[in-house]
Structure formats: structure tokens, C-alpha cells
Amino acid sequence: MNNLPVVRSPWRIVILLLGFTFLYAPMLMLVIYSFNSSKLVTVWAGWSTRWYGELLRDDAMMSAVGLSLTIAACAATAAAILGTIAAVVLVRFGRFRGSNGFAFMITAPL
Structure with a gap:
């Protein structure tokens, strides 16, 4: 039914993983850094849910x-x-x- 050629290259998996990493790594980092206890985004000061509490009180x-x-x-x-x-x-x-x-x-x- 499908006349498209099937590409059987080992690089196919590598390219797929690189693409998914490019798409999802920034979102994962955003979630991780949302639990940072520091006021500065670039400085990691430990895990905290303080900012979620501030958000819910606003x-x-x-x-x-x-x-x-x-x-x-x-x-x-x-x-x-x-x-x-x-x-x-x-x-x-x-x-x-x-x-x-x-x-x-x-x-x-x-």
C-alpha cells in the first residue's frame, strides 16, 4: 500500500534521539530550575517549592x-x-x- 522507500540506516536512531533531545531538554531544564530556591535563575541554591507557594498566593x-x-x-x-x-x-x-x-x-x- 505504501510505495515510499524504507530507510534502514543506523544513523536514523541517532538523528531521532538528537531531535528529541533538542526538543525536550529545554523543557526538562525549565521544570528542574523551577524548583530552585535562589532568586537568581543562573545560580542553583538547592531544591525548594518556595516559588510555587509565592505563585499560589499572588x-x-x-x-x-x-x-x-x-x-x-x-x-x-x-x-x-x-x-x-x-x-x-x-x-x-x-x-x-x-x-x-x-x-x-x-x-x-x-
Whole structure:
């Protein structure tokens, strides 16, 4: 079914690991340094959850988090509804004038 050639190179795993390291190592370092007890980001002073406590006590920050979660929930709901409608249109109506452009617009962000 698939006519694409399969690459059987030992370098394939090395490149894959380097790519994943490039993508995920900064996120891992961010999580590790979020537990730093120092005020300076560049100086490691030991493990602490002090800054998480400060974050949870800040009313403005918690208000911003609540607003962000509300916007995220609205956006996810709207995307699910619009995606369902678009899928029904593509399946139910099949080929119609402009269906290629419609399908392209739906799949372009992927």
C-alpha cells in the first residue's frame, strides 16, 4: 500500500534521539530550575517549592491563570464544534464545488 522507500540506516536512531533531545531538554531544564530556591535563575541554591507557594498566593497571577483556562476551554470547545461540522460536511456531501480547497483549509494547520 505504501510505495515510499524504507530507510534502514543506523544513523536514523541517532538523528531521532538528537531531535528529541533538542526538543525536550529545554523543557526538562525549565521544570528542574523551577524548583530552585535562589532568586537568581543562573545560580542553583538547592531544591525548594518556595516559588510555587509565592505563585499560589499572588491574586493577580491566579486571576490570570483562571482567565487563561477559561479562554482555553472556550477555544477547545469551539474547535471541537467547528471540526465536527467540517467533518460532517466532508463526509456527507463528498465531492462538491470547492471541496478540495475546503479540505486543504481544514488540514493545512496539521
